[in-house]
């Protein structure tokens with residue numbers, strides 16, 4: 025059973041803090057395992073990657089079969105059901121159109137002293153995209169990772185995806201083809217992150233690693249940060265539904281189950297101002313989980329990390345939501361636009377009864393790689409800006425240099441860096 029909390033009870037704050045502190049993503053144990061894996065890959069390269077891949081995924085790989093050949097990609101992708109391919113193409117086109125609008129533009133101008141100032145954007149050269157594949161297969165995550173990189177102009181995209189028991193869904197390779205990704209490795213987990221970060225004989229290192237994954241992937245990304253860039257921590261998925269009396273309990277239950285279905289530490293929380301809805305949603309959860317063909321994943325996710333919180337007002341619901349800073353916040357209320365501005369900390373917001381989170385997972389157009397584990401308080405979802413860097417541009421002529429020189433030389437003297445000061449004054453014959 026999920027935990028039930030009532031914000032009007034005296035022990036609520038303590039219980040709420042326990043919910044916030046629940047260890048869903050990174051534990052010391054996971055961190056230690058990942059440290060060992062990374063060290064192994066750094067020392068033994070492809071052989072370690074192959075051994076670890078066989079240990080965790082039973083993938084049957086060897087150091088020289090880590091990469092899919094063009095023929096393997098072509099053959100597998102060709103087996104994709106045409107209906108699936110068309111749906112992926114539809115999703116691709118919508119995601120691409122939305123991300124095209126995120127492209128930053130260079131800005132160069134001259135200020136009132138005649139100084140040229142500007143910001144120039146350039147793409148990261150080589151990125152690794154992590155496509156999760158342990159418990160489920162995510163062709164949608166191929167698109168969500170690759171499209172913003174393509175729009176940004178990234179030259180090299182290396183994709184990693186685990187292949188449990190040596191199997192890969194053809195739709196993963198079809199999605200890669202649609203997105204224009206051809207460098208694909210059948211590896212996952214911390215060993216894949218380490219191979220991308222440090223490079224091996226067969227996998228050239230990248231500059232940045234992006235993409236979602238389980239606790240091992242999230243911990244590995246944390247540990248290689250600095251050697252390479254990372255996008256954010258996009259770990260086990262989360263949904264927070266804020267619902268009032270206008271919500272449909274069957275729809276809310278379905279949305280909570282959808283996220284719990286990700287398993288492995290996924291979190292589904294309902295906050296409602298309407299106590300009868302809480303009971304109705306619980307009953308619906310039981311009914312709907314029993315109908316699922318793969319009910320165990322959703323049930324475990326729900327039992328371990330589900331919570332229903334009743335609150336007296338929507339204002340309190342918003343306060344709690346901002347403290348939880350969930351990956352996804354659904355506003356299943358009468359007037360979602362009125363509340364939207366108050367939700368400051370969320371990876372993505374879904375407006376109203378007819379916007380299930382799953383539509384954003386696939387075809388809405390926005391990105392589904394989003395910050396989890398409260399990192400939405402400081403991080404954003406994946407987008408074009410994750411694949412570009414800003415370089416500032418500065419230019420003076422004799423007149424504008426003269427206008428800036430006195431203040432600059434004064435600050436140089438204060439810092440006792442005479443060489444700095446001289447490099448300015450020498451140009452002005454001072």
Ligand SMILES: NC(=O)c1ccc[n+]([C@@H]2O[C@H](COP(=O)([O-])OP(=O)(O)OC[C@H]3O[C@@H](n4cnc5c(N)ncnc54)[C@H](O)[C@@H]3O)[C@@H](O)[C@H]2O)c1
Pocket residue numbers: 057080081155156157158159160162165186211212213214215236237238239240241258259260261286287288289290351392393394395396
């Ligand atoms: N936040 C997002 O944007 C987003 C999007 C999609 C999926 N997700 C999340 O991604 C996750 C996918 O997880 P997954 O497990 O299905 O696939 P995954 O690819 O993330 O993890 C599988 C890998 O984990 C490693 N692993 C498993 N058990 C291990 C162990 N005991 N020791 C060391 N390594 C081990 C293996 O190397 C395996 O290849 C889910 O938690 C899901 O919620 C998040």
Ligand SMILES: N[C@H](CO)Cc1c[nH]c[nH+]1
Pocket residue numbers: 162164165261385392393394
């Ligand atoms: N809800 C996940 C995290 O945003 C993404 C996903 C992919 N496929 C299904 N769901």
Ligand SMILES: [Zn+2]
Pocket residue numbers: 261282283286382385
């Ligand atoms: Zn999902």
